[in-house]
């Protein structure tokens with residue numbers, strides 16, 4: 001991850017956080033619109049899930065400089081997602097919905113460079129999670 005990309009991710013995520021829980025709500029709305037079958041994987045009350053997702057993203061964005069440091073957390077997260085019934089293909093759907101949501105939230109701040117930085121971050125997280133399932137330590 002380049003310095004400039006780290007800066008763009010931190011700036012854009014801070015802007016998103018200024019708008020409270022909006023990203024979480026909008027993200028799940030977008031996701032269930034894109035693939036309604038995924039709704040059944042989640043419990044009925046999404047509010048706790050919105051908070052956990054936002055906290056995890058905040059943690060990741062705060063620690064972008066050394067992504068290796070939280071590899072153990074991502075491996076454990078991947079294992080838990082298998083228990084939730086999440087399939088590898090679902091990671092693409094979630095990634096698309098996340099990028100769409102960020103684009104809506106960030107409006108004119110959603111520049112091609114910001115989009116590239118988010119795409120790269122999501123790919124890095126997903127690769128770490130899915131690779132760990134192929135070769136569990």
Ligand code: HEM
Nearest residue numbers: 038041042043049052053056080084086090091094125126
């Ligand atoms: C970048 C990838 C992802 C991150 C960072 C992430 C983050 C999280 C976090 C922090 C939780 C809270 C529970 C826990 O820590 O185990 C969670 C739960 C969950 N996630 Fe994810 N997730 C990701 C990808 C996905 C994908 C691709 C799906 C597929 C639809 C998904 C579906 C779920 C479900 C069903 C739960 C459990 C909700 C419940 O208990 O009702 N996640 N996720």
